Amino acid sequence: MNRRRRIYEGKAKVLYEGPEPGTLIQHFKDDATAFNNKKHALIDGKGVLNNRISEYVFMRLGEIGVPTHFVKRLNMREQLIREVEIIPLEVVVRNVAAGSLSTRLGLDEGAQLPRSIIEFYYKSDKLNDPMVSEEHITAFGWATPQEIDEVMSLALRINDFLVGLFLGIGIRLVDFKVEFGRLYEQNDQMRIVLADEISPDCCRLWDVVSGDKLDKDRFRRDLGGVLEAYTEVARRLGVLTENPRPKGSGPVLVSTNGQKPE
Numbered sequence: 531m532n533r534r535r536r537i538y539e540g541k542a543k544v545l546y547e548g549p550e551p552g553t554l555i556q557h558f559k560d561d562a563t564a565f566n567n568k569k570h571a572l573i574d575g576k577g578v579l580n581n582r583i584s585e586y587v588f589m590r591l592g593e594i595g596v597p598t599h600f601v602k603r604l605n606m607r608e609q610l611i612r613e614v615e616i617i618p619l620e621v622v623v624r625n626v627a628a629g630s631l632s633t634r635l636g637l638d639e640g641a642q643l644p645r646s647i648i649e650f651y652y653k654s655d656k657l658n659d660p661m662v663s664e665e666h667i668t669a670f671g672w673a674t675p676q677e678i679d680e681v682m683s684l685a686l687r688i689n690d691f692l693v694g695l696f697l698g699i700g701i702r703l704v705d706f707k708v709e710f711g712r713l714y715e716q717n718d719q720m721r722i723v724l725a726d727e728i729s730p731d732c733c734r735l736w737d738v739v740s741g742d743k744l745d746k747d748r749f750r751r752d753l754g755g756v757l758e759a760y761t762e763v764a765r766r767l768g769v770l771t772e773n774p775r776p777k778g779s780g781p782v783l784v785s786t787n788g789q790k791p792e
């Protein structure tokens with residue numbers, strides 16, 4: 531029986547009280563939802579894959595200095611995170627036209643955008659997450675102008691890093707959604723950190739060669755093979771097994787004159 535206190539239950543995750551004050555346990559469920567919960571299914575094993583993929587991405591981002599809520603993975607479905615005050619915005623970064631942007635502006639899906647574009651949506655299931663501008667965000671006090679600047683700069687850093695990370699494994703990062711939170715530190719300082727998750731549930735990931743969708747659009751658009759696609763992303767990232775990536779499977783150092791280094 532689970533005796534832990536449940537703090538919050540979302541569509542794909544549950545948050546439990548953590549072992550120490552200021553910590554939480556983030557549990558990944560197998561539930562898949564789309565169109566604001568109108569479509570729902572259980573995809574056996576999705577939570578395990580998303581836990582792994584998100585852990586990997588958050589750790590890599592942490593290594594390049596992006597502050598995140600992630601502490602460590604606890605087991606197949608759970609990770610220990612720092613408790614933050616979530617900023618009620620879904621921050622979407624786009625590199626290629628797809629989904630709601632294509633519909634709204636009549637752009638062909640797959641068209642490269644002239645530059646990366648950031649959009650904000652107000653987190654409200656009741657209102658269907660409406661798109662909002664910086665004017666709305668500051669007027670209604672969801673975030674200050676300084677916080678918006680910080681969120682935008684972090685979002686672009688995350689995008690630059692992830693575009694390269696995914697391209698290295700033959701995947702085009704079309705767009706993704708991230709959430710940020712306020713982390714209150716002991717000295718009363720506050721930092722904006724990356725929160726929630728980064729997984730195929732909240733990214734569009736297209737195979738570079740075939741164009742195949744390796745993300746939640748397989749569920750939204752009834753394309754089938756959802757678990758297979760998520761598994762493929764995890765496999766290419768090298769996070770499918772308990773063991774670390776085998777030696778020699780990563781990038782190989784080559785010298786500039788084309789000779790193999792000694």
Ligand code: UDP
Nearest residue numbers: 622628629630631705706707731732733734
């Ligand atoms: N997204 C998300 N949660 C949402 C809405 C969007 O994770 O509630 C992600 C989605 O997976 C995609 C990106 O944000 O990678 C942009 O989504 P879009 O606005 O095109 O909406 P959609 O077409 O998915 O409704």
